[in-house]
Amino acid sequence: MLKRHKFLERKRELFFQGVSRSTMKNDIRNFHSLSQLVLSAGHLKPNPAVKHSKTTHFEIEILDAQTRRHICIVDKVTQTSTIHDVKQKLHKACPKWYPSQVGLQIECGGPFLKDYITIQSVAASSIVTLYFTDLGRQVSWTTVFLAEYTGPLLIYLLFYLRISCIYDVKESSRRLRHPVVHLACFCHSIHYIRILLETLFVHKVSAGHTPLKNLIMGCAFYWGFTSWIAYYINHPWYTPPSCGNRQVTVSAINFLICEAGNHFINVILAHPNHTGNNACFPRPNCNPFTWMFFLVSCPNYTYEIGSWISFTILTQTLPVGIFTLLMSIQMCLWAQKKHKIYLKKFNLDMHMKSAIIPFIL
Template identity: 65%
Template structure:
């Protein structure tokens, strides 16, 4: 009996720690579940119905079918069309209608599941920034070539003999300042709604600006150039206009006319050069015309007048 009793406590003593450990594990598990909050069932997957369209591309000139794009989703954007360089593609919903913007989706155009678009090759394209930088850099460099009186342009014997009137140096400074301002506006101010323009437009713009710059610079920097008839007074009265034009646009150089994705128009400020904004809808073109008229009077050269046209 004594041996049996001595074995029983040992057996119970071995079982007690196991029961204690089980209760502690259960307690810890319950605390973990309670701290995790209510167990939510996983949300059911929603299957959205996808609408597909069939897009037919037709050549606007020959009226022949170019291709058919099948299974086009409703979120497809015009500007992501296949096979062609995007900037050369012109798509129209109607034969003589306007060109569609790249941001328009297929779903906004669809009247049925089949859509017909008319394709036009817009030709070689250039970016607007490249367009204006090329257009304005040319006059700046061309005028300086005439100003230094290259031997291929003027007779060097006459160039050494004739003294340059001060208005010649002043005209060069004003002309360079004018186009430097245009270059700064192109780089830091202008926001373009469209990304590209046909190359032929840049060629025409360069022909105009470069050609008239050559015409103006040739006469003003010629060794036989005749100074203004009324001398210093004529120069003094005509000179302020280019400075007014430059001063009016300096605020836009330091404070670009945009707020996020929204473009705003300039408004008058404490700067008196901006007060013309109250009177005209396009003050930049008004100042531009005024500056070239002033330049024409200051240098007494007819070609400068044509820059205002």
């Protein structure tokens, strides 16, 4: 019995030792697995803090440009807001001023800010002061051009028909018209029809506006001169050019050449060539009418003056000559102004070119 008791105790001790050893092995194996897991996960990184973007808002104080009187304050204007956006907010605060008739300046007497300029580019601090000028009633540039050029086309046709309220009916029926009268009406109509079609389909007319007074002044100039010109050319007592058919034929051909050249130049100016991201000065192509670019920087004005000089020789009337002179002076001023801009922007391309008259001006 004693031996059996010792045998059972010895067996119990061996059993517990085996259990403890297996438990220890399991603990070591679990610890090893945990260590491998931590090492494979890499370094523990804290969660990145969420960054909140701060949008800067500006406060626009608008003052009257003449009296420096406070008009209103436009607040909550972002960096990307434009002058046009400010005008829209001003219109909401003061409905009597539409955006098209509002002029905003950084300082009194300075240039008006363009609608596409951002507030961030003109702001020195979070508070911006702009000066307001009422530009008056505005009209779009497309309306201006269509009104200025549609009028002469219709007015000339009214004089060409010799309506009774303008000419004496008996005189008109008694005297036959010279062929140059019909040719002059054709050339005059072709000129203004071309301009109207180019205004609608070729020219990239600015989306901006201009004061109504400019429309009235432009219409008064074009319509008034057209009435004067058409009255003399279509008058029953009108006398044809002194050199006869040769003068008429040469001037008519030259007129049509200038009209064609003006059209092709306007097409190129509306679709200029580009090299990479930088626009280059329009270059002549295989069309002979575009070769004028070799000599002058504003060939459209050159052809326009050529058309009116040809029309003056064709009709040989004083009103056409005066109109041609005034138009030539104005276009020379425009051409010189553009030529200076081209010299700064396209210095190499503008070498040895004149502004409007080859080798002269």
